[in-house]
Every structure is written in structure tokens, then in C-alpha cells.
Amino acid sequence: MANTPYPQSYYAASANAVPPRPVLQGEVETDVCVIGAGYTGLSSALFLLENGFRVTVLEAAKVGFGASGRNGGQIVNSYSRDIDVIERSVGPQQAQLLGQMAFEGGRIIRERVAKYQIQCDLKDGGVFAALNSKHMGHLESQKRLWERYGHTQLELLDERRIREVVACDNYVGGLLDMSGGHIHPLNLALGEAAAVESLGGTIYEQSAAVRIERGANPVVHTAEGKVRAKFIIVAGNAYLGNLVPELAAKSMPCGTQVITTAPLGDEVAKTLLPQDYCVEDCNYLLDYYRLTSDKRLIFGGGVVYGARDPANIEAIIRPKMLKAFPQLKNVKIDYAWTGNFLLTLSRLPQVGRLGDNIYYSQGCSGHGVTYTHLAGKVLAEALRGQAERFDAFAGLPHYPFPGGQMLRTPFAALGAWYYGLRDKFGM
Structure with missing residues (x-):
């Protein structure tokens, strides 16, 4: 059985002690299966549990293994492209909603730290x-x-x-x-995971989702088990791989x-x-x-x-x-x-739904600590039937990278080289 450890980072070396978590074996049934135990998945799970849902979280490695446990640890407001860019690209009502949410993620983090007494050096x-x-x-x-x-x-x-x-x-x-x-980003994730479990949620580590069986009652398969759910939240972000091909095309x-x-x-x-x-x-x-x-x-x-x-x-x-x-x-x-x-090409997050019961949020574009916590709340609202804020994100336009997956890396690197020159000469 694969056992993926944390990278050799300062965060892993200074992480708070946590109990071992099981590998999914056999079949479980739940209301919501969350794929990914980073900030988006943990935030979604917490909001859903607080509203009475049964939640199961599948993590391919360990809680906070990806960007949530490796980032610079900075609480930065707004999005990777600021509200003025959004105002120019969408209508005034959508821009107003997104602007109002731009400062909510940091408040959610502080509320979580206080409510669940998370030790993360805030x-x-x-x-x-x-x-x-x-x-x-x-x-x-x-x-x-x-x-x-x-x-x-x-x-x-x-x-x-x-x-x-x-x-x-x-x-x-x-x-x-x-x-x-x-904050200490990995300790924030570990504290949020403990909060999920304190509310009755279950987190399985070393349990990568390998296939999603879509339909009226979707099933997420892992190497040794499966989760039957009413809804799925896909929260793997940069570590999702090709599990959902239509999400990989535009990121x-x-x-x-x-x-x-x-x-x-x-x-x-x-x-x-x-x-x-x-x-x-x-x-x-x-x-x-x-x-x-x-x-x-x-x-x-x-x-x-x-x-x-x-x-x-x-x-x-x-x-x-x-x-x-x-x-x-x-x-x-x-x-x-x-x-x-x-x-993402627009540097704005991609939020949406596949069919009637698979929801996703991804593509924070390097600006994810606050946004992911907001995303969890917005996704939970949508599953409860309150979709106005979800729809504001889902309505943002997104486009594939020029040249498709084959050429997206050299094109993006060329663009970065250009902007690097602008940085160097103060343009």
C-alpha cells in the first residue's frame, strides 16, 4: 500500500501532533463525499457538518499535503485578479457580489481558529x-x-x-x-481536520480517488474501497491529476x-x-x-x-x-x-457543477489561503439550495490555455518571462 509522507518542509517538522487516520477499505455511505483534505475540502466539510450533513473526506496523502500545508502562510484578501478586473469583465450585480465576498475568507479563518481553538500561530x-x-x-x-x-x-x-x-x-x-x-498553514489545516472529526465527519488518508462513477447516486472509488454519496465536492486543486478531465483542460x-x-x-x-x-x-x-x-x-x-x-x-x-x-x-x-x-488563464477561481451533484472549486492562482475558506462556505450554501453566491463565481468566464495541455507550459513561461522583464525594469 502506498504511503505518501509530507515533504521535508519547516511546516511538517513543526506540525502539531495528530492521531493516525485510517485508509478507506470497503464501502461507506454518506451525504457528501469531499475529494481532498486541503483548505477547500476541509472548509466545505466544516460548513456542511455544521448544517447537519454527513460528510466523508478522501485524501490521497495526508491532511494538508498539497498547497494548504506548503504555502507562505499569508492571509491576503481579495483574489489573484482584483475586484476592478472583475468589474470590467462581468455585470455590476455579479461584480458587487464577488466584491462583497473578497474579504470574507480571512474572517472565516479567524472564526475557525477561535471557535475550534486551533493552534496555528495566527x-x-x-x-x-x-x-x-x-x-x-x-x-x-x-x-x-x-x-x-x-x-x-x-x-x-x-x-x-x-x-x-x-x-x-x-x-x-x-x-x-x-x-x-x-499563520502556520499546515497546523491550520490539521486543526480544521480535527474540527471536522469533532463534528462527526470522517477523514480517510492515503485514500486517493481513482474513479468517479457519475449518475443520480454517484460513487467515488479508491484502491481499496468506495464511497456512495448524494453529492461530491471535488477539491483536489493542483493535486487532482486527471480524475475529472474537463477540469484539467482549463488549468x-x-x-x-x-x-x-x-x-x-x-x-x-x-x-x-x-x-x-x-x-x-x-x-x-x-x-x-x-x-x-x-x-x-x-x-x-x-x-x-x-x-x-x-x-x-x-x-x-x-x-x-x-x-x-x-x-x-x-x-x-x-x-x-x-x-x-x-x-487559470484568467487568474480567477473556477467554480461550478458537473451534472446535478458534482461540485468543484479550483484554480486559486497563488491566492488561495483566504479564497479556499470562502469557497467552502459558498459550496456548502449551494448544496443547501442557496446558490446566489455560488452562481456569481460559476458565471466567471474561463478559457483553455493556448495550445492546449501540450503547449500551455511554454506559453505560460513565455508570458512570465515578459512580466519578469517588466518587473526588472519597473514597467
Whole structure:
């Protein structure tokens, strides 16, 4: 029997202890079968259980094995393409609904942490850092846009103020969002899984879905068992494979890389990020970083299209870290890992239904920590017959990548090269 462990990441090394979970063997019956125990699947399961559904979750590896347990751990509001882009591409009613939901995911995370007493090192405060005047103009517009949708926990930072929150000389200013923040992402997923089980839900690990038998009473098959359900929620995202071929056609797995330093000590850590906020810059191919609870620096960036694992992650990311913090040139890197996220051509999430009883959400495009928690709530609402918010997402237009699956990776890489040049020259 295959047993897929967590990657050798800082998160796996510092994860809270959890009990072993069973492999699905034999046949079970449930109201909803959720495929994937990442944030989308766990959030869906929690909302459904809280509303009286019986829920069974199938996970191919371990809870939070994919992007949910490997990401930068940053709570960032809105979507990978902001509300102004949505306003230009859909009608005003749909845009208004999506705009109202853009700040809900972070609230859901905080509610879950409080309600279920999840130990995940939650800290408030996130900074968008501007590297040039064009970035700063964008942040000024973003502040006005977000405030138009009622989001007011924002402060523009001039060059003096941003020096007070991050010890990096590269920035001309920034935007502080106090409803942003950061968490230990794997411990958040593990805490949500424990909450699912506390409400009577069942999670099977090492139980990959290998086939979906569609119909009025769908069945999900694994290597050693099957789940009969009234509804299915497909929440595998970048780790779904070709289980649902029509979902693979309009999305592409991509890899991002993360490193973690050795512990820096309280004094050094406080000089880097005195208020313990997380930071991401405004480049198209952005860098992001934050401190851990034991005063390490987590630094991530870069995109590998097609989700290949680079041979030397530290060689890719360490120069980026030293560009921001040259004072760390002698600091050892203790962990380096990669993880996949799912990219869509529009950079907006894909939400929908196949037939009458198979629901899905995928394609967060690198902006998934908050969106996935919202998605779980929206999917649960739809299964309860309240589909207005689900329909607002389902109505977003999506297109296949040029050249199909064969050429999507080189085309996307070419586009990234172009935007990388724009980042380099401040265009």
C-alpha cells in the first residue's frame, strides 16, 4: 500500500501532533463525499457538518499535503485578479457580489481558529511593498477600491513608515492591511481536520480517488474501497491529476519555492520585521516573507510552470532573500521545499457543477489561503439550495490555455518571462 509522507518542509517538522487516520477499505455511505483534505475540502466539510450533513473526506496523502500545508502562510484578501478586473469583465450585480465576498475568507479563518481553538500561530497584519512609483500608484488605487467595498483596515505607508515595519531599503512605500496576517498553514489545516472529526465527519488518508462513477447516486472509488454519496465536492486543486478531465483542460499546475532560515533569535528577527507583519512585494513574479513563531524567516517566490521540482531550491530563492536582507548573508538555510498551486488563464477561481451533484472549486492562482475558506462556505450554501453566491463565481468566464495541455507550459513561461522583464525594469 502506498504511503505518501509530507515533504521535508519547516511546516511538517513543526506540525502539531495528530492521531493516525485510517485508509478507506470497503464501502461507506454518506451525504457528501469531499475529494481532498486541503483548505477547500476541509472548509466545505466544516460548513456542511455544521448544517447537519454527513460528510466523508478522501485524501490521497495526508491532511494538508498539497498547497494548504506548503504555502507562505499569508492571509491576503481579495483574489489573484482584483475586484476592478472583475468589474470590467462581468455585470455590476455579479461584480458587487464577488466584491462583497473578497474579504470574507480571512474572517472565516479567524472564526475557525477561535471557535475550534486551533493552534496555528495566527498574527495580524500584512504589508504590500512597493518597489517603485508605479507600484505605489497601484496601491493607492487598491486602497480606494477596497474601501469602496467596505474594507477600511488599511494604511498607506510612505518611505519613512515602511522602514518602521520592514528593514529593507528597496521599498518606496507600501500598504498595510491589518485584516491580513499570517499563520502556520499546515497546523491550520490539521486543526480544521480535527474540527471536522469533532463534528462527526470522517477523514480517510492515503485514500486517493481513482474513479468517479457519475449518475443520480454517484460513487467515488479508491484502491481499496468506495464511497456512495448524494453529492461530491471535488477539491483536489493542483493535486487532482486527471480524475475529472474537463477540469484539467482549463488549468495548469505550477510550482513555487520556499526556504526557511535557521532561528535568527529575537533581536535579529525584531530588526527585520519589528511588528511581525508578513510582507509581499508588488511585482508580477512576487517575493513574500514573514517570521515564524520560533523567529526564523520564511521566504518564498518564483514560479515553475508545469510544476516541476527544481534541483536546487535554495539556489533560486536565497539570492532573492539576500536582495531584500543582505544582512542575512551568513545565515544557514534549514529547509527548502516546493509546492504546487493551480493557475487559470484568467487568474480567477473556477467554480461550478458537473451534472446535478458534482461540485468543484479550483484554480486559486497563488491566492488561495483566504479564497479556499470562502469557497467552502459558498459550496456548502449551494448544496443547501442557496446558490446566489455560488452562481456569481460559476458565471466567471474561463478559457483553455493556448495550445492546449501540450503547449500551455511554454506559453505560460513565455508570458512570465515578459512580466519578469517588466518587473526588472519597473514597467
